[in-house]
Each structure stands twice: as structure tokens, then as C-alpha cells.
Amino acid sequence: MTTDAALLETAAAKRPRGRPRKTVDERDDGNRRVALLAAAALLFRRKGFSATTTRDIAAAAGMQSGSPFYHFKSKDALLFAVMEEGMRAALSRQRAVVQAPGHASLSPQSRLRELVQVHFDVLLGPGNDFVPVMLYESRSLQARQRKLVAQLISEYESLWMPVLSALHASGHLRAPVGLARLLILGALNWSVQWFDAKKGASVQDLTDAAMALFLKSD
Numbered sequence: 001m002t003t004d005a006a007l008l009e010t011a012a013a014k015r016p017r018g019r020p021r022k023t024v025d026e027r028d029d030g031n032r033r034v035a036l037l038a039a040a041a042l043l044f045r046r047k048g049f050s051a052t053t054t055r056d057i058a059a060a061a062g063m064q065s066g067s068p069f070y071h072f073k074s075k076d077a078l079l080f081a082v083m084e085e086g087m088r089a090a091l092s093r094q095r096a097v098v099q100a101p102g103h104a105s106l107s108p109q110s111r112l113r114e115l116v117q118v119h120f121d122v123l124l125g126p127g128n129d130f131v132p133v134m135l136y137e138s139r140s141l142q143a144r145q146r147k148l149v150a151q152l153i154s155e156y157e158s159l160w161m162p163v164l165s166a167l168h169a170s171g172h173l174r175a176p177v178g179l180a181r182l183l184i185l186g187a188l189n190w191s192v193q194w195f196d197a198k199k200g201a202s203v204q205d206l207t208d209a210a211m212a213l214f215l216k217s218d
Contacts, residue, residue, distance in 0.1 A: 033071050035061040040068075041082045041129035049079055049133075049140045079137060080145045086130025087152035090122045094159050108166040109215060115160060116188065117207045123192050124203060132192040157181060172215045184214055 039060035043052045054075050055065045072078040097103060097114050106114075122131055134153075138146060164180055167173035173180055191206065 032061070032063065032067070036063070036068055036071055036078070037082055037085055037130075038127065040078050041086070041133055042127075044079065044082060044133045044137055045129040049075075049137045054078075076140070076142065076145075079133075080141055080149075082130055083134040083138070083141070083145075083149050084152065086122075086128075086134050087149065087156065090119075090131055091152065091156050091159075093118050093122060094156060098159055108163050108170060109172065109211070111163045112167060112215070113207060113211055115163065116184075116210050117203060119185075119188050120191065120203045120206050120210075123189065124195050124197070124206075135189055135192065157185065160185070167215065174216060180214075184210075187213075 036057060040052070040057045043056055043060060047056075052075075054068045057075075057078070058065045058067050061067075068075075068078060072081060094115060097118050098111075103111060103114065122128055134149060138149060141149065160181055161177065164173060164177045164184075168175075168177050168180070175183065188210065195201070195206070
């Protein structure tokens with residue numbers, strides 16, 4: 001065996017097996033992505049997609065100006081990721097409600113109240129800028145991206161149909177179920193335009209008002 005070959009064999013023997021260890025930056029990739037999404041959601045909501053630059057987003061996330069492109073190939077891709085993240089999180093929260101032990105045994109009114117309250121939490125809770133961005137910036141998406149977001153929205157809205165059908169069957173919901181779904185969610189979604197927690201109303205107050213508005217009292 002030549003000297004060079006022996007050196008190569010020794011180096012190979014010392015090399016750790018399996019995947020190479022990640023650098024500090026690589027281990028932090030997940031956190032950096034989360035920070036970018038949160039910063040982008042906040043700025044897209046406050047300033048609008050067109051008026052927000054990737055430099056703005058990087059600065060808000062505490063990164064260098066080129067860092068967003070390590071995680072997202074364009075600002076358009078970042079916008080889509082914000083909307084997708086928001087809708088998947090909203091879906092997860094509403095599924096947790098409808099799949100919770102005891103939820104199915106509640107009255108339809110109580111089941112709807114839970115859905116309404118979680119929806120308000122998604123829209124108005126601290127740091128929840130993702131879904132409001134989806135509501136008002138969808139026109140900025142590419143056609144394929146809009147289709148994917150629309151699928152998530154459809155999946156989310158389908159969770160409301162069983163309880164709305166039960167309320168209609170019991171006479172507590174007078175409007176046709178399909179129209180009721182559109183009108184109820186449209187009214188709830190519009191709250192992102194006018195709600196101000198500093199003016200005294202809480203999510204609970206909004207939920208009470210919504211229930212009184214949408215359902216026929218006994």
C-alpha cells in the first residue's frame with residue numbers, strides 16, 4: 001500500500017459514519033424559517049404585500065438582507081408560505097375542537113360557539129397575522145398557489161357544515177346551510193378590519209354577539 005493510500009484509508013476510518021453533523025446555522029434553519037414567516041405575516045398585514053420588501057422582512061427577523069432567499073426563492077413564495085402556514089394552523093385548531101372528547105355530545109349551539117370562538121382566536125389573537133394576510137392578499141398569488149389555498153379553505157369550511165346542518169334541522173338556523181356558511185364566515189372574517197382590543201371588547205364578547213346575531217333564540 002502506498003503512503004498516500006494509507007493516509008486516505010486512515011482519514012476514512014476516522015470520518016464519522018452516517019449523516020455529517022449539521023453546522024450551527026443549519027441547526028437553526030427551522031427557527032430562522034419560523035422567524036421569517038412571522039415577520040413576513042406581520043409586515044404583509046400592516047403594509048401590504050406590494051409595499052413590503054424582502055429587505056424589510058429580513059430586518060424584522062433580525063437577518064441579513066439576502067437571508068430570506070436561502071429559505072424562499074422569492075417574495076411570492078414567501079407570501080404563499082405565510083398563507084399556507086396560516087390555513088394549516090387554523091385547520092389544526094378547528095380539527096382539535098371537533099375531534100375533542102365530548103364535542104359531538106354537545107348541543108349544536110354549543111358546538112357552533114366553540115367553532116366561532118376558535119375562529120376569532122385565529123383571526124384576532126396575538127401574533128395571528130397569517131390568516132388575515134390570506135383573506136386580503138390572495139390576489140397576489142399565482143394561479144396554482146391560489147388553487148392550493150382554496151383547497152385548504154374548502155377543507156376548513158367543511159368542518160362547519162355538520163353543525164350548521166344540525167342547527168338548520170332544529171330550526172335554530174333559518175338560512176340555507178350553504179348560504180349561512182358563507183355569510184357567517186364572511187361576517188367573522190370582516191372583524192379583522194375593525195376589531196380593536198383596546199376598546200374593551202374581548203373575543204368572548206364577540207362570540208356572544210355573533211351567536212345572538214346568527215341563531216334564532218328559543
